[in-house]
Amino acid sequence: AQKITQTQPGMFVQEKEAVTLDCTYDTSDQSYGLFWYKQPSSGEMIFLIYQGSYDEQNATEGRYSLNFQKARKSANLVISASQLGDSAMYFCAMREFPIYNQGGKLIFGQGTELSVKP
């Protein structure tokens, strides 16, 4: 069965420093997608970055990058130059690729609460 594990319930980082949020996954599928979402205290879910299982390059989106190590089944989120506004809950998620109206389940990790210190 698919599973996502985020082992860091909470983390602190100094403003302007980089931080890595861990995510490991388990799946027997060859085709899947990995996502990171941010949930600030206001509650909305904000998409940050996506990595496909066949993508050879690590995904990057501005200050966010995804350190994808397929053999180790890890998809860590790296936030460079942390800002106070980065304080939030961060969720890693995995999704099967839908084929012919089959599949499409999406599972989330438990989340990591990041606090950025001034």
Added chain:
Amino acid sequence: EAQVTQNPRYLITVTGKKLTVTCSQNMNHEYMSWYRQDPGLGLRQIYYSMNVEVTDKGDVPEGYKVSRKEKRNFPLILESPSPNQTSLYFCASSLLGNEQFFGPGTRLTVL
């Protein structure tokens, strides 16, 4: 504006009183889904739909029903709510295989 809307945003109800939480998207997305979020458990998928008239169970479907009669709407129905269904509920939509766009959430309390 491209968005996913949910109504109501907040709801307090009593055990056994049927309720419906509506979800609508204006992005012509095929995929729609419902999640519940509980402290320490992250988001768990309740039901999802790959297209009109196609729905499937997620990880926690017990006590919930859904329907997808139109592409834009995906209501969540609790036929007989119980206190363990007190939670924060999110609806989301996407093109197949792409990132999900989430609604603002519905906070449900069942007394």
